[in-house]
Amino acid sequence: MEFDLIHNLGIGFGVALSWQNLMYCFFGVVLGTLIGVLPGIGPVATIAMLLPVTFNLSPISALIMLAGIYYGAQYGGSTTAILVNIPGESSSVITCLDGYAMARQGRAGPALAIAAIGSFFAGCVATVVIALFAPPLAEVALKFGPAEYFSLMILGLVGATVLAHGSLVKAIAMTLLGLLLGLIGTDVNSGIARFSFGLPELSDGIGFVIVAMGVFGFAEIITNLEQGESRDVFVNKVTGLMPTWKDLKDSSGAILRGTALGSMLGILPGGGALLSSFAAYTLEKKIGDTSMFGKGEIRGVAAPESANNAGAQTSFIPLLTLGIPSNPVMALMIGAMMIQGIAPGPQVMTERPELFWGMIASMWIGNLMLVILNLPLIGIWVKLLTVPYRLLYPSILLFCCVGVYSLSNAPFDVMLTAVFGLLGYIFVKLECEPAPLILGFILGPLMEENLRRAMLLSRGDATVFFTKPISGVLLGMAIVLLLITLAPTVRKTREVAFQE
Amino acid sequence: MNIKNGKDFWAGLMFAGFGLGFMLVSFNYPMGSAVRMGPAYFPTVLGGMLAILGAAVFVRAFVSKLPHPLKVFSFRLPLMIGALALGGATYLADSWLKGVPMAEFALTGLALFLFIGAFGPKSMFLVLLSVVIFGYALKPLGLVLATVLLIVISAFGGHDFRNKEIVILTIVLVLFGVLVFVKGLGLPFNLWPGE
Numbered sequence: 001m002e003f004d005l006i007h008n009l010g011i012g013f014g015v016a017l018s019w020q021n022l023m024y025c026f027f028g029v030v031l032g033t034l035i036g037v038l039p040g041i042g043p044v045a046t047i048a049m050l051l052p053v054t055f056n057l058s059p060i061s062a063l064i065m066l067a068g069i070y071y072g073a074q075y076g077g078s079t080t081a082i083l084v085n086i087p088g089e090s091s092s093v094i095t096c097l098d099g100y101a102m103a104r105q106g107r108a109g110p111a112l113a114i115a116a117i118g119s120f121f122a123g124c125v126a127t128v129v130i131a132l133f134a135p136p137l138a139e140v141a142l143k144f145g146p147a148e149y150f151s152l153m154i155l156g157l158v159g160a161t162v163l164a165h166g167s168l169v170k171a172i173a174m175t176l177l178g179l180l181l182g183l184i185g186t187d188v189n190s191g192i193a194r195f196s197f198g199l200p201e202l203s204d205g206i207g208f209v210i211v212a213m214g215v216f217g218f219a220e221i222i223t224n225l226e227q228g229e230s231r232d233v234f235v236n237k238v239t240g241l242m243p244t245w246k247d248l249k250d251s252s253g254a255i256l257r258g259t260a261l262g263s264m265l266g267i268l269p270g271g272g273a274l275l276s277s278f279a280a281y282t283l284e285k286k287i288g289d290t291s292m293f294g295k296g297e298i299r300g301v302a303a304p305e306s307a308n309n310a311g312a313q314t315s316f317i318p319l320l321t322l323g324i325p326s327n328p329v330m331a332l333m334i335g336a337m338m339i340q341g342i343a344p345g346p347q348v349m350t351e352r353p354e355l356f357w358g359m360i361a362s363m364w365i366g367n368l369m370l371v372i373l374n375l376p377l378i379g380i381w382v383k384l385l386t387v388p389y390r391l392l393y394p395s396i397l398l399f400c401c402v403g404v405y406s407l408s409n410a411p412f413d414v415m416l417t418a419v420f421g422l423l424g425y426i427f428v429k430l431e432c433e434p435a436p437l438i439l440g441f442i443l444g445p446l447m448e449e450n451l452r453r454a455m456l457l458s459r460g461d462a463t464v465f466f467t468k469p470i471s472g473v474l475l476g477m478a479i480v481l482l483l484i485t486l487a488p489t490v491r492k493t494r495e496v497a498f499q500e
Numbered sequence: 501m502n503i504k505n506g507k508d509f510w511a512g513l514m515f516a517g518f519g520l521g522f523m524l525v526s527f528n529y530p531m532g533s534a535v536r537m538g539p540a541y542f543p544t545v546l547g548g549m550l551a552i553l554g555a556a557v558f559v560r561a562f563v564s565k566l567p568h569p570l571k572v573f574s575f576r577l578p579l580m581i582g583a584l585a586l587g588g589a590t591y592l593a594d595s596w597l598k599g600v601p602m603a604e605f606a607l608t609g610l611a612l613f614l615f616i617g618a619f620g621p622k623s624m625f626l627v628l629l630s631v632v633i634f635g636y637a638l639k640p641l642g643l644v645l646a647t648v649l650l651i652v653i654s655a656f657g658g659h660d661f662r663n664k665e666i667v668i669l670t671i672v673l674v675l676f677g678v679l680v681f682v683k684g685l686g687l688p689f690n691l692w693p694g695e
Contacts, residue, residue, distance in 0.1 A: 052687075053685050056686075167508075167557075169553055169556055169557055169560070170511060170515075170557060172553060173511075173515045173550055173553040173554060173557065176519070176546050176549055176550040176553065177515065177518055177550060179546050180518070180522045180543060180546050180547060180550065183542065183543050183546075187529075187539040189539070190529075190530070190538065190539045192529055192530075192539045194525075194526075194529060194539055194543065195522070195525055195543075218627065218628070218631065221623075221627055222620075222621070222623050222624045222627050222628075225621070225623030225627070225657055225658060225659070226621045226623050226624070389658075390655070390658040390659065390660065390662075390665075391665065391669055393627075393654070393658070394650070394651045394654045394655055394669060394673070395669070395673060397627065397630065397631060397650060397654050398634075398647060398650055398651065398673055398677065400631075401631055401634045401635065401650065402677070402681055402687070404635075405634075405635060405638060406687050409688065411635040411636045411638070411639070412635075413635070414631060414632065414634065414635025414636075415632050415635055415636075417631065418628045418631045418632050418635075421627070421628055421631070422616065422620075422624070422628060425620065425624055426514070429507070429572050429573060430507045430510055430511040430514065430572065431507050431511070432511055447542075448537075448542045451537070451542065452537045452542075455534055455535060455537065456535060456536065459535055460533065460534040460535035462534070
């Protein structure tokens, strides 16, 4: 087993260290840092834009680059959070609290350094976690039948619903709406084009990129413009990058705890970077001396920043072992694999080991590149923050439009994206969180297919989802999760947690 | 009965509307049975659940402890009048417009946009309009002119429009688009009209 691991990692590094893959990895993490630093454009829009381009790359190069964008964005996001008090990335929201406070005390340098060191440590650990846990999980997954897949997807959707901000009922409704939108297009079994209103463009279904770009990208630009520009750029000269020994000693425990928590929460369906950072900060506030939190406590930077990077990386586990995305970025990774003709699932690891292990090895290399990019080159990223939003958003719009158009060279797709942009704006106004909708949209056709197969195999006996052991456990977990959230005490803390 | 939470009121209506809509359309397809589910089975069940949840959110709007005004979206009367006038004119001038290609399509689309724009902020109207125009202009006008249209129209949606900056930004992005998208990534866009 241990020999296998070393052997496999050897294959992985062999693939990842080819100059071509190193170059794509570098390109990915630079781009990731860039969009992480810039508020208003995130990994979803960026990866969506690059999807059509990846068609011309080899599968492994494409995946290495796209993965680099995701975890690179976690590094970049912390820079903006610390210096400007605006999360460059949603997973850095919590870093603003203590990071910005440290910057105001003239300690921006150590805050940035600790964030990068914590992220690097977490990235290394998470890489090992994936290497250790993905193979056994994939073996379990090979035993999965349609009933198990269906129950697993239910668990994933419940997870996404529970983690959404605000009202639980609205989050469930958004999930259902997402599932329904995912069903638009030709039904595989009967060949009937459902909900296409006679439009040939809709008979293939709506592209995931179109929905994600509209609901996340365009809607965010519109709301940003509506609220007006209120960025208090705090770009003091960043001097004295090196943290003191005391800083390192204070934050080492927080980095360890953040990494452990993030690695665990990233694996959960519906989890990932965002949830991990919140949980790590909450945990840190319950341990030791808490008097300095919110006033520039270095642990308040170290823990969430380690956690979000760990979570970002371990969220690849459900994708690589089960073929099920746990968040929108992972859904795009599925899209990238499909473009290359690879069906995501447990068989990837055995049939294409170079793909799986190459990607894991590239994550470690990418993290090393990120530390180098983020510490000495911090000045460049800081300069970027002085670009005003009024110049940024037309550029973002252009990239999004070109990305959508190039999917199938169809003006109709661009118009459809605008429609989803409108819908996304309405969601923001009505306080309906779009993340569950996106997950539902991706899982809709998969769920229907597995439900049909499971029911056909069991001759219409719906109890099969509970009587099969793995499926039963998964559904049980989903129900418990839902019940816990509905319990009055948890409900209150959840509301408080999301307000912070 | 007073509506206490305007956001829940509209969200409830929206969800119920979507749920019922999907259910209604599903009636056109075969339902099948639990063993052999037809194309209507899953969407009907989901649509029903969504409609029920929508109704629950709707009801909650009347008992909510989180007050929020009913007016969630802004409304501009001039845009609405413009939309109705343009739509009406297009309808009446039907026979005249037949001779010009795309004219009817473009005018109807613009009227629709004015109608939607009447309910939101200026930024929403202009951002979405610029995007759609880019999509439909890219092929006939080429990448250069479509980019110019996109940048200039969307820039009007911002708070301060500075002529000089927009000119420079447009030039930079056009160059970027030509060099990176067309030359670098090899995307099949024509640069100028009629190429």
